[in-house]
Amino acid sequence: MRPADQFPPIVLTATDHDRLSGLAEAATALVPDVYDYLTAELERAVVVESDEIPPMVVTMGARVAYRDEATGQERTVALVYPQDADLEAGRVSVLTPVGAALIGVAEGQSITWYTRQGEAKTLTVLSVEHPVEGGTAAAGPDRR
Secondary structure, three states: OOOHHHOOOOEEEHHHHHHHHHHHHHOOOOOHHHHHHHHHHHHHOEEEOHHHOOOOEOOOOOEEEEEEOOOOOEEEEEEEOHHHOEHHHOEEEOOOHHHHHHOOOEOOOEEEEEOOOOOEEEEEEEEEEOOOHHHOOOOOOOOO
16 A cells, blocks of 8 residues: 555654544545544654644644655745645645655654645755744743
8 A cells, every 4th residue: 555665754743643543534534545644644644742743743733845846846834734734825725645755744743645636746944933822932942
């Protein structure tokens, strides 16, 4: 089904895992291809508490710079829930194939994902920036 070398280990916060599990179930009929992919990602993820997630791992709300390995094109997006998605503003839903591929991947890791047309694509995460509550920079890692 999915060759293991195309899918690096991923890490999710317990909160993201719980929310995404519910979202995946709700999306079963709407986007079955993404449901299948996201469910498989949730099943293989290492789940940790929010204060244990490494800062270089893509979580919900993170801004992610990645490179398409076939074209060399780089793009920066924010990974969001479907209701917050806006492609023109660079906010990509986790219920899109690329959004489902990004969640839980760390800087420097590459992952192969499939477009809705079945085309295999490989992306490499270049950097991850997490939102800062209150709009100001924190003095050190967020440890809520």
